[in-house]
Amino acid sequence: MKYTLVAWMRDKPGVLNRVSGMMRRRNFNIDSLQVGHSETEGISRMTFVVDGDDRMVDQVIKQLRKVVDVTRVVDISDRPAVIREMALVRVATTPQTRPEIVQVVNIYRGDIVDVAMDSMVVQIVGSEDRVDSLIDLLSHFGIQEMVRTGRVALLRGATGKRTKRSTAVWKAQASNGHHAEKEAQKA
Amino acid sequence: MTQSDQSSYITDEPRRMTGAEMVWEALLHEGVDIIFGHPGGAILPTYDALSAHEEGGRIHHVLVRHEQCAAHMADGYARSTGKVGVCIATSGPAATNLVTGLATAQMDSVPIVAITGQVPTTLLGSDAFQESDVVGVTQPVCKHNYLVTDVNDLPQIMKEAFYIAREGRPGVVLVDICKDVQNDSGLFRYDYEIDLPGFEPYPEVDESAVAAAAQAINQAERPLIIAGHGVQLAGVSEQLRELAEKAELPVVTTLLGAGDLPESHPLSLGMAGMHGEAFANRAIQSCDVLIAMGMRFDDRITGSLDRFAKQATIIHFELDKAEVGKNIVPDIPVIGDLAKTLPDLLPQVNERKHQIWLQELKEWRDDTTQTDIINFEVDELIPPYVIRQLWHSTKDVKEGAIVVTDVGQHQMWESQYYIHDHVGQLLTSGGLGTMGYALPAAIGAQMANPGRLVWAVAGDGGFQMTLQELAVLKQERDLPVKIAIINNGFLGMVRQWQQLFYGKRYTGTPILAPDFVKLADAYGIPGLVVTKPEEVAAALEQANNTPGPFLIDFRVKEDVNVYPMVAPGSAVDDLIRRPKPVVVQGYSGIEPSW
Structure with missing residues (x-):
């Protein structure tokens, strides 16, 4: 399963290296990583997409928290959040295909941000799925070059009761994982 | 050098001085009296500033013959005192030589501050003579590390370095100081409030977890404590003994936990794991409640994880959250400093006896005595x-x-x-x-x-x-x-x-x-x-x-081989026992320990 984690860290030289180095060293699988400024000066914000299971993600979170420069880590995978990705795609065009491409891009509510004689640059912002499927369609026309940002995510306002993820994982595991297995063996 | 030599020297007055002088000033504020190191080009200004303190008898420098050993010496100093050990070396090859020693200390949670010289800021990244990316190289083996490029940051960094190395689960912090920073002057003060929002050395203790642990221990028929280095680090070996005696809990230890409970204590089963005694490992595989304290379920202890103490309810007392669930998922995690959780636990645990369980352990132990290698006549030096x-x-x-x-x-x-x-x-x-x-x-x-x-x-x-x-x-x-x-x-x-x-x-x-x-x-x-x-x-x-x-x-x-031995990947009770001894009549050798 894919998990979305958000981490805040002190904006210091080498912090990205500390975090990515830890991930590599611990053999965690990162699908994407996006980093930028947060609302607080001196604090950067990273969004990770991690591929793994509950136990691994629990480790990722805990190991991230051990990095001294990381100030906060939140798993937003099962919390209401706005998750977006942006892609820029330069797609090959001919006079014949151009209108069709424009039509497709409009359907996806993308923007055409640059037009040349034999290509155009399409910008799409949306959920990963939407970006994926537009890119799929555009690939029929010939993609010359493409860049994707990876997921960025923001929690929605005023969510209900919050549970701390790591405890939740323990409780879940204690109630139906490891312990249940033992109970079954005993029975 | 004595503490009084130091304390008469230390003053809280902010003073102007060079970066090199600041290093020693900070060490004196931290109560460091011995350091281990080897000089060289990029750390020379700092060595130069040491002379005043050596002459004043405030700091003693031990010259090593290889920088790896400077880290090991600081490690031995730290483990045997509980204080932060300090080692110092120059840039490039000296700093890379330190790595093995630092990694050794970090793996075993030993507090060390390592100070290295670095090429001047103007040469950083230019592959200058004796330049190596020390912060990059040591990052995976350090709790934290710093590159100092401005003399005004140095005092605060030194204070943070000691704080991070010492507090929580101890570890290694390296401070890499550019040569020009050592020469530059700035204002030294040491009254900084530590402000590290990302560093949580002592997580809050969940009292309900302690209570749940106490309940599990009180209900146990075949309880077993497995004690690690954390007991020593938290300074709770006395409380461990109290707990073990109160509820009659036998104790096995990890290698680094040796002596957590005196090994001649009747409840001590000695070390468990790959070369632990058969009865200690068998105890792990037969207990109903396994109480892990300040240990991390290293593979040398657990053998095959899939077959480790499957029958037991596992309680894990641990300071470092990341160790909880890393190798073994405990049924009851008790996160927090043992110096707090163990005293909290003690009054909640009932006094009781586990006669049948202890009798069983004794029988296994007696069985081991039969095959003990030093029970038979020694005619060769083994x-x-x-x-x-x-x-x-x-x-x-x-x-x-x-x-x-x-x-x-x-x-x-x-x-x-x-x-x-x-x-x-x-x-x-x-x-x-x-x-x-x-x-x-x-x-x-x-x-x-x-x-x-x-x-x-x-x-x-x-x-x-x-x-x-x-x-x-x-x-x-x-x-x-x-x-x-x-x-x-x-x-x-x-x-x-x-x-x-x-x-x-x-x-x-x-x-x-x-x-x-x-x-x-x-x-x-x-x-x-x-x-x-x-x-x-x-x-x-x-x-x-x-x-x-x-x-x-x-x-x-x-x-001669080391037995018993758990082959890598085997369960801990699936072990190669000692070969049968040749029993010699009338042998009056040394008493076995078990």
Whole structure:
């Protein structure tokens, strides 16, 4: 399963290296990583997409928290959040295909941000799925070059009761994982 | 140097000084009196500023012969005192030489601050002479590290470095200081509030978890404590003993937990794991509640994770959240400092007896005694006998001797045949398994504890990795470290694996050694060769009674293996037992420990 984690860290030289180095060293699988400024000066914000299971993600979170420069880590995978990705795609065009491409891009509510004689640059912002499927369609026309940002995510306002993820994982595991297995063996 | 020399010098007045002076000023504020290091170009300004403090008797510098050993010495100093050890080296090769020592300390949660010189800021990244990316290189083996490029940041960084190294689960912090920063001047003050929002050394204790643990312990019929290094780090060995006695809980330990409960205590089962006694491992596989305290379920303890204590409810007392659930998912995690959780737990645990369980353990233990290798007549010099004799010759020393082992067979024999009755008396590289650790770490421990008896026990292989530090013994005015070399002409543990798992093809394991006694003599250190069992006791006595250093070269039988042994990947109770002994009538050998 894919998990979305958000981490805040002190904006210091080498912090990205500390975090990515830890991930590599611990053999965690990162699908994407996006980093930028947060609302607080001196604090950067990273969004990770991690591929793994509950136990691994629990480790990722805990190991991230051990990095001294990381100030906060939140798993937003099962919390209401706005998750977006942006892609820029330069797609090959001919006079014949151009209108069709424009039509497709409009359907996806993308923007055409640059037009040349034999290509155009399409910008799409949306959920990963939407970006994926537009890119799929555009690939029929010939993609010359493409860049994707990876997921960025923001929690929605005023969510209900919050549970701390790591405890939740323990409780879940204690109630139906490891312990249940033992109970079954005993029975 | 004494604390009073230091305290009369220290002042809180902010003062202008060079970066080099700030380093020492900060160390004095941290109460550091001994440092281990090796000078060089990029750290020269700092060494220059040391002279005033050396002359003033405030800080003593121990010159090492290889930077790896500076880290090991700081490690030995830190493990034997609980204080932060400090090592210092120059840039480039010196800093990369430190890495093994730092990794050793970090793996075993030993607090060290390492100071390295770096090329001037103007040359950073230019592949300058003796430049290496020290912060990059040491990042994976450090708790945290810093590159200092502005003298005004230096005091605060030094304070943070000590704080991070010491607080919470201890570890290694490296401070890499550019040469021009050491020369620049700035204002030194040390009254900074530590502001590290991302550093949570002592997580809040969940009282309900402690209560749940107490309940599980109270209901247990076959409880077992497995105690690790954390008990020692938190300074709760007394409380552990109280707990064990109150509820009659038998205790096994990890290698680094040796002595958490005195090993001659009736409830002690000694070390568990790959070379733990069969009854200790069997206890793990048979208990109904396993109470893990300050340990991390290392693979050398657990063997196959899939078959480790599956029957048991596992309670894990641990300070480092990330260790909880990393290898073993506990049923009851109790996160927090043992210095808090254990006293919290004590009153909630009921007094009770576990007669049947203890009887069962006793039977298993008696069974082990039958096969114990030192129960049969020793006509050749075998290593377990040497170790047991070492214990005999040092057991009555006040506070116990400090025994520093290297890595390999002798390390395991030491853990099996030396009876650790004093918490923290064994210093060894458990996590990283660094050969060459014993001598330098023993030097560090002896420097920190001038009045105590310190023994370095090493194999002929490991000893040859750092034997150049013999010179330090001499240079430090005959530092009285005693050295026992368990010399079997092989890289013994590797040879054992080759014998058991690699078709007896002994590739690269026969090892030539110099005449260690002559070598010691070249350094001006007295020594003896011991080849027969009957010479052991007298040789040890001579070493103990000789002022200053002493080396004994024990020429032991070459093909003795360490048993019991859990083959890698096996369950911990699926082990290779000791071979059946030849029972000799009328043997009046030494008493076995179990």
